[in-house]
Amino acid sequence: MNKITYREALNQAMAEEMSRDENVFLMGEEVAEYNGAYKVSQGLLEKFGSKRVIDTPITELGFAGLGVGAAMTGLRPVIEFMTWNFAMLALDQIVNAAAKMKYMSGGQYSVPMVFRGAGGSAARVGAQHSQSLENWMANIPGLKVVMPSNPADAKGLLKASIRDNDTVIFIENEINYGDVGAVPEGEYIIPLGKADIKRAGTDVTIVAHSRMTGFALEAAKQLAEQGIEAEVVDPRTIRPLDIDTIVGSVAKTNCAVVVEEGWRFAGIGAEISACIMERAFDDLDAPVIRVTGKDVPMPYAANLELMALPSVGDIVEAARVASGRA
Amino acid sequence: MSAKQKNGITHEGDFYDEAALHEMHDTMLFIRRFEEKAGQLYGLKKIGGFCHLCNGQEAVCVGLATAADAKDYMMTSYRDHGHILARGTDPEAVMAELLGRAGGVVKGKGGSMHMFDIEKNFAGGNGIVGEQVPIGLGFAFSSWYKDNGRVTICIMGDGGINQGAVYESFNMAALWKLPIVFLVENNQYAMGTSLDRASAETQLYKRGISFKIPGMKIDGMDVLEFNKKMREAIEHARSGQGPILVEANTYRYRGHSMSDPATYRTRAEVDEWRSGRDPIARLQNQMIEAGLSTAEAFKQKDKDLKKQVAEMAKAAEAQPEPAASELWTDIYSDPIEGAYPETGKVY
Numbered sequence: 164m165n166k167i168t169y170r171e172a173l174n175q176a177m178a179e180e181m182s183r184d185e186n187v188f189l190m191g192e193e194v195a196e197y198n199g200a201y202k203v204s205q206g207l208l209e210k211f212g213s214k215r216v217i218d219t220p221i222t223e224l225g226f227a228g229l230g231v232g233a234a235m236t237g238l239r240p241v242i243e244f245m246t247w248n249f250a251m252l253a254l255d256q257i258v259n260a261a262a263k264m265k266y267m268s269g270g271q272y273s274v275p276m277v278f279r280g281a282g283g284s285a286a287r288v289g290a291q292h293s294q295s296l297e298n299w300m301a302n303i304p305g306l307k308v309v310m311p312s313n314p315a316d317a318k319g320l321l322k323a324s325i326r327d328n329d330t331v332i333f334i335e336n337e338i339n340y341g342d343v344g345a346v347p348e349g350e351y352i353i354p355l356g357k358a359d360i361k362r363a364g365t366d367v368t369i370v371a372h373s374r375m376t377g378f379a380l381e382a383a384k385q386l387a388e389q390g391i392e393a394e395v396v397d398p399r400t401i402r403p404l405d406i407d408t409i410v411g412s413v414a415k416t417n418c419a420v421v422v423e424e425g426w427r428f429a430g431i432g433a434e435i436s437a438c439i440m441e442r443a444f445d446d447l448d449a450p451v452i453r454v455t456g457k458d459v460p461m462p463y464a465a466n467l468e469l470m471a472l473p474s475v476g477d478i479v480e481a482a483r484v485a486s487g488r489a
Numbered sequence: 490m491s492a493k494q495k496n497g498i499t500h501e502g503d504f505y506d507e508a509a510l511h512e513m514h515d516t517m518l519f520i521r522r523f524e525e526k527a528g529q530l531y532g533l534k535k536i537g538g539f540c541h542l543c544n545g546q547e548a549v550c551v552g553l554a555t556a557a558d559a560k561d562y563m564m565t566s567y568r569d570h571g572h573i574l575a576r577g578t579d580p581e582a583v584m585a586e587l588l589g590r591a592g593g594v595v596k597g598k599g600g601s602m603h604m605f606d607i608e609k610n611f612a613g614g615n616g617i618v619g620e621q622v623p624i625g626l627g628f629a630f631s632s633w634y635k636d637n638g639r640v641t642i643c644i645m646g647d648g649g650i651n652q653g654a655v656y657e658s659f660n661m662a663a664l665w666k667l668p669i670v671f672l673v674e675n676n677q678y679a680m681g682t683s684l685d686r687a688s689a690e691t692q693l694y695k696r697g698i699s700f701k702i703p704g705m706k707i708d709g710m711d712v713l714e715f716n717k718k719m720r721e722a723i724e725h726a727r728s729g730q731g732p733i734l735v736e737a738n739t740y741r742y743r744g745h746s747m748s749d750p751a752t753y754r755t756r757a758e759v760d761e762w763r764s765g766r767d768p769i770a771r772l773q774n775q776m777i778e779a780g781l782s783t784a785e786a787f788k789q790k791d792k793d794l795k796k797q798v799a800e801m802a803k804a805a806e807a808q809p810e811p812a813a814s815e816l817w818t819d820i821y822s823d824p825i826e827g828a829y830p831e832t833g834k835v836y
Contacts, residue, residue: 188634214634220664225623225657232627235612236562238634240627255654259617260624268605269595270819272612304820328822 164345172314172346173203173279173335176321177241179349181211184239187325190217190226191243191280200245201281201340227253227278231260234276239325244280247334248292253278261330262305275328279321282310282334283374283424284472290460293468295373295425300332301402301434307355308332308401312376314344316399319353327355336374358405360412364394367486368412369478370435371422372398379422382478393482401431409435410443417448418485422478427455452481498779500713507781513555513712514776517547517769518791520571522798523580524743527570527587527601530802531747536587540601543571545710545742548768549674550575552715556723557642562628564612564621565644567602568674568741572644573614578606581801590808597811598819610639619645619652622671626658629669629732640726641669648679650693659700659732666731670722671697673736674709680745681753694736702734709737710766713775740766 167175181187193200195208195218208216219226223244230240244250250257261274284293301308309324309331311317317335324331361376362383371379376397383393394412398404413419419439421432432453439451457471483489497506505513524542531540543550546568554575557563565572570587574580578594586593587601595605595614604614612628615621625643632639649655650673662669673693677684684691694704703725707718715737725733740762744751751759776782 220657220660222657222660224654225626225661228620228623228654228658229627229630229661232612232624232629233631233634234627235624236628236631238631255617255620256623260615260620264613265822266819267595267599267603268607268613268819269593269598271595271605271607273822275822307821 164347166343167314167346168340169314169317169335169342169344170201170203170340172318173321174205174207175346176318176325177204178207178210180322180325181207181215186237187239187241188215188217189241189243190219190230192219192221192245194218194243199243201337203335203340204243223249223252224256227256228260230276230278231256231264231274234274235264235272240276241325242276242278244278246292246337247280247282247296248294250278250280251296257300257306257332258303262303265329266305273328274330277321277324277331277333279333280335281337281340283336283338284456284461285337287463287465287468289463293461295423295456297334297401298425298430301431306330306332306402308334309355309399310334310373310401311399312339312373312397314342315346315351316353316359318346319351320355320399323352323355326352331355334373339374353399355400356403356405357400358396358398358408360394360408361397362393362395364392364416366392366416367482368394368396368409368416368419369422369482370396370398370409370419372401372431373424375422375424375473378473378475379478381475382482385475385479386482389488391482391486391488404435404438406438406442410439410446413439413443414446416486417446419447419451420454420478420481420485421451422454422473424456424473426458427453428458430455449485449487452485454478454481496779496781498713498775501717503717505713509555510772510776510781513551513716514769514772515790515794516551516575517712517772519580519794519798520547520550520574521769522794523574523584524570526798526802527584528743528747530588535806536601537589538600539567540587540747541568541745542743542747543568543741545762545767546674546676546739547571548712548715549709549737549739552712553642553672553719556716556719557640560610560639561723562610562612562625562639562641563644564615564625564628566618566621566646566649567614567616568646569602569604569614573604573606573609573611576606576609576611578604578609578611581805584802585805585808588805589810590805591811592805592808596815598815619649619654621645622649622652622655622658625669626662626667629662629667630665632668633665638727639668640723642672642723643669644672644674646679647673647675647677647684647693648682648687650696651679651687659697659702662732663700663702666729668726668729669732670726671702671732671734673734674739675736676739676741678741678745678754681749683753694734697732697734702732704734704736706736706738709739710762710768710771712768712772
């Protein structure tokens with residue numbers, strides 16, 4: 164297996180899917196001649212030409228809708244938002260069109276497309292460029308929400324998302340783009356809706372997605388030094404959520420910590436906690452604990468920014484409390 | 490060719506034969522009677538929610554449908570009954586949709602605002618004002634990508650054209666020379682707001698100028714004129730010259746929706762359009778003058794159509810409501826076994 168970056172893994176996934184299916188095209192701001200604002204589309208213009216790798220004006224609502232219409236005719240658009248912050252301008256097309264078209268048309272029109280781009284907090288870019296909005300997307304029936312936490316998952320999940328017959332919200336992590344990991348070459352597909360146990364353990368379940376999976380694994384390492392074996396579950400797909408794997412883990416550990424970078428109120432952690440309560444109440448020895456971003460707009464100052472985000476230390480502490488070892 | 494077959498009307502150099510004229514007339518009149526029936530059923534609370542009728546705008550629906558190819562794509566806003574009927578969708582299925590029945594065009598899941606017929610290349614029925622414009626751009630992009638000669642006719646109203654999404658779409662359509670006709674049905678009012686209260690430039694066909702999109706203003710109350718000019722516009726898009734913006738000058742006789750008594754305009758204004766410019770009466774007069782029909786024959790035709798609509802509505806009403814299982818279908822294409830919490834179970 165080759166060791167490549169998260170960004171290269173995404174690039175490989177797109178290149179392979181574009182070679183495989185000529186209905187796949189990539190469109191967004193700076194995706195072609197500039198090779199991508201984060202270089203995820205590096206070399207694709209050269210490989211596939213300007214008909215299939217298309218630079219757009221700065222016009223998110225317009226090209227998101229273009230993707231929806233194109234998908235309704237059977238094309239498979241990959242629409243890149245430079246970051247998910249800018250996708251807010253395109254919400255009408257995502258929420259009112261893409262997500263509902265199949266239902267509203269009584270099953271006549273499908274919208275097989277991927278909206279992808281960088282999400283989560285970046286570094287020192289302030290409130291408008293640093294936020295996790297996956298809970299907004301995950302609330303909408305009709306959408307699937309996918310968030311890879313490492314290079315291999317990035318490739319396998321993006322390939323599955325491009326082949327999926329529904330609209331997939333694919334949220335990458337800006338800070339993870341340079342992460343290196345082993346990635347299988349060629350055909351490597353990870354089915355959507357399947358969680359992955361990133362580390363097996365018996366004492367406490369830590370559910371974490373995207374960049375927080377790395378934080379949870381680091382916390383698990385520290386917990387192991389303290390004699391606590393944590394099981395780290397990465398849902399990978401936020402919707403549909405693989406709650407079976409999560410409650411399966413809780414049945415073993417009898418306690419859970421749910422970590423997310425996003426805000427606490429009505430976040431993904433709230434949903435997962437509620438699902439655990441509904442499905443595994445009798446397995447729980449303690450209340451589920453949420454570790455989340457603070458409910459504040461992201462500040463710029465380095466110290467404040469750090470305070471606003473969950474830390475490895477927060478996860479360690481929460482796991483100790485949840486498992487009764489505080 | 491016999492003399493009888495040559496019967497017809499020549500409009501600005503274009504010949505419309507007798508059969509085509511009757512077809513246009515009958516479709517317009519059918520839409521009018523259909524909408525009246527829909528209004529009536531709404532009053533009886535058999536049709537729910539929002540219901541936007543197009544009485545008065547029939548020439549736009551029919552002039553367009555007869556100008557476009559079957560392979561061309563079409564999408565519009567929520568004032569969609571007339572367009573889908575003109576496109577040739579089974580009217581009982583349209584009425585069944587209004588009534589929330591299983592045999593509705595979208596199985597009772599959409600209602601008045603969400604009419605779709607993929608077989609007829611009719612892509613909605615879109616409920617958010619202006620939303621269909623970027624979507625239409627995507628259909629046109631697809632035709633460009635596949636080079637398949639299909640034109641997209643994307644319809645909006647004089648309200649919709651003020652949405653930002655429209656200008657984003659104008660820009661990209663012109664930038665990439667996509668085969669699309671942007672058709673604005675200017676019925677003079679965006680809900681209760683008259684054109685001059687909402688638009689700095691009230692000549693809406695000029696709204697594409699800064700995108701180098703040519704514009705045409707057409708009398709939307711004259712089906713022959715509208716059909717002729719619409720064919721030119723569609724040909725422009727099909728020939729690879731890029732988008733074109735068409736403004737249809739028209740008028741809706743009813744309120745914005747069934748819940749709108751339309752107190753923002755005068756009775757005299759409505760009467761002026763209705764009695765002076767009605768598209769159905771206009772074509773009838775032209776056909777009578779050309780010796781193609783008589784007032785009595787049209788009266789009889791009207792009676793027949795009313796009866797046909799009444800019977801069709803009765804049949805639609807007799808249909809069952811959608812099965813309860815339909816609640817959970819058409820959300821995703823390939824549900825992942827066991828992964829959805831939405832089992833429909835109430836705990």
